Each structure stands twice: as C-alpha cells, then as structure tokens.
C-alpha cells in the first residue's frame with residue numbers, strides 16, 4: 378500500500394511516500410519558499426540513492442503539487458506511473474481543537490471543521506487545508522486522511538487542560554490547553570512500548586521533544602495526562618526562539634510601559650525569545666560551542682533551557698506517581714548528550730540515574746542510557762512524525 382504523507386505549510390510542502398506496511402520510504406522531498414522568485418524543490422529517492430534539487434519560481438501550492446507529481450512520475454526520479462498508484466494521502470493538520478481525538482477520513486464536513494478551527498491556528502490550519510484541497514484534485518482515487526497534532530493530547534482531564542480564568546472564556550471561546558507535537562509524543566511512546574516489550578497502556582512515560590519547538594508530555598497508562606504547550610505552541614519549555622512559560626503580566630508590561638502592540642508582543646515572544654533571546658541565536662550546536670569558548674550568555678541560555686526541562690520532569694513525575702521511562706527525542710533530544718546529561722543531573726531522587734558513558738554512544742536506533750535495569754529507563758528514540766502519519770492513515774483505512 379502506497380501512502381503519501383503531506384505536511385503543507387504556509388510557504389512549503391513536505392512530502393514522503395511510504396510503502397506500507399513495510400515502512401520503506403520510496404521518496405521524500407520538500408518544496409520551499411512557495412510564492413517567491415527563488416522557490417526550491419528537493420527530491421530524494423532513498424532506494425536508488427538519488428537526489429535532485431532545483432531552484433525555480435513556484436507561485437502557489439497548486440504549482441507546488443504539480444512539481445511534486447511530475448517528480449513522483451518522472452522517468453528517472455519517479456516511483457509511480459500515475460497518480461492513481463497512490464492508495465491514500467495522510468495530511469498533517471496542526472489543530473483539531475476538541476473536535477478530533479484521532480485521525481479521520483476527510484469529507485466536506487471535516488474540511489469545514491478544520492477551517493472553523495483556524496482561529497486556534499491561523500498560521501497552520503489554512504495551509505494544511507489548502508494541501509488537502511489540492512492533493513484531493515491530484516490524487517482523486519486516494520482517500521485523504523487528516524492526522525492532527527493536537528489529537529493525542531485530547532485525553533487530558535479538565536484539571537490539566539483548563540486555565541484558571543473565567544469559565545466563559547473556555548465555554549464560549551475554547552480557551553484551554555490543546556498541546557502540540559502529539560504525533561511525535563505518541564510515536565516515541567509507542568516505540569518505547571515496543572522496545573520494552575510491554576503494552577503502551579501499561580506504561581507511565583515522560584516524553585521530551587526537543588527540536589526548534591520543544592514540548593513534553595506526561596503519559597499515564599499510555600494516554601496523555603498533561604503537556605507543556607497550551608492554547609498555542611508558546612508556553613512550557615524554553616525553545617529556539619519561543620520564551621516558553623513566563624508571567625502573563627509581562628505582556629501587560631510590554632503593552633502599557635513600552636507601548637508595544639499585540640502583534641509586536643506576539644512576535645517578540647515567538648520569534649525573538651527563548652535561546653535566541655538569551656544568547657543571540659537559536660541553534661543549540663553553536664550555543665554549546667560558544668559556551669565551551671567561555672561565552673557567558675551561551676552558558677546561561679543552556680542552564681535555563683535544561684533547568685526548565687528538569688522542572689517539568691519533576692512536576693510530571695509527581696503527577697504520574699509511577700514512572701517507567703523518560704524519553705528524549707527530536708534534534709536536540711536525539712543528538713545532544715550534553716543536554717541529556719545536564720537535564721538528568723541530580724534527578725536521582727526520582728529514580729533517574731544517567732550513565733554518562735552510555736549517554737555518549739551514538740546510533741540512529743533506540744539508545745538506553747540509564748545506569749541499571751531496575752531504574753527508570755532513560756531512552757533516546759528518534760522521532761518520525763511522517764511515519765506516524767502513514768501508520769495512522771493505514772490503520773484508519775483498515776478499520
């Protein structure tokens with residue numbers, strides 16, 4: 378079964394074609410800078426070890442899909458003969474609000490609901506929907522499936538997802554915690570269960586996704602109990618350019634004392650804060666290198682970043698009661714032994730004992746890095762949101 382996974386953003390379309398159930402990636406690529414003069418398209422064919430990149434103007438998503446389709450069916454770089462060879466298309470959709478707690482087959486009603494939820498994700502849901510619209514024209518025989526980034530977190534109880542603000546703001550305007558990165562948290566949790574040879578429903582886990590965006594989830598008996606992002610991706614951990622948790626009255630201060638507009642405050646907290654705000658840049662590799670050269674701002678940024686994660690581990694361990702494993706994933710979580718060590722340092726009170734030597738090993742597979750078998754497992758698990766979308770799509774079509 379050939380499943381095409383699409384992540385359609387405002388100026389990019391990422392795609393991966395899987396042969397399922399064997400999970401083989403037939404092609405993977407990305408169209409970037411849509412709408413600009415110098416758009417780029419990068420297309421890889423892993424089984425043939427081929428890669429093609431091109432710079433050309435691509436005016437809109439329709440044209441972007443046109444290019445993707447011609448590459449998919451290309452004599453040399455292609456892997457299918459015609460669009461009908463695609464059995465299903467799985468789409469990443471950022472916000473499913475309270476409407477969607479799992480993947481769904483897209484119909485007119487679902488499209489309308491995704492559109493109606495755009496007020497919660499104005500930058501993401503509209504281009505996600507556009508991707509669905511265009512893909513359904515190109516791949517007419519294939520069912521289109523929406524897989525929501527928020528869905529995994531829908532199992533949270535009200536005590537986790539409500540904000541302590543007046544009730545009507547939730548009831549009339551849907552202001553609550555939704556959480557993001559749900560496909561990644563669920564994927565690595567399931568991988569951990571497979572690795573530990575235990576059913577996911579029997580496990581209590583803390584998943585730590587550290588990419589440019591960072592979030593954590595407390596998972597109880599396989600279900601999300603709490604998560605660190607909220608109504609938007611802004612709260613929780615310190616991220617590349619997002620502040621994470623701050624006193625909300627900072628916004629009031631910025632508006633009243635510094636005359637900043639809502640847009641300026643939003644941009645400051647989302648694009649100029651986090652690691653970038655403290656150290657001047659957001660790439661963790663550079664920040665670690667600068668710290669090694671004695672840069673104090675870089676050292677402070679790393680201290681703050683790790684301390685925030687540690688605080689969340691503590692609070693989630695308390696919420697879960699019993700803890701089977703903590704899982705590090707995404708760019709930083711998978712690659713930075715330094716951050717893992719800093720985060721786990723002094724967490725012995727929770728049964729978390731990192732083995733420094735095991736932590737330094739490198740592999741593209743799962744790493745187990747705690748000191749002893751009996752302790753809380755510390756796992757490094759590569760995330761794969763595209764594969765999670767392909768699996769959810771396949772599962773839905775089977776049921």
Ligand code: ADP
Pocket residue numbers: 587588589590617659660661662663707708709712713
């Ligand atoms: P995205 O959220 O864009 O998918 P990624 O999961 O690719 O992001 O993570 C990007 C982050 O991972 C960057 O901050 C980058 O510096 C960091 N990163 C990647 N490799 C390493 C490494 N070896 N050591 C430290 N940080 C790394």
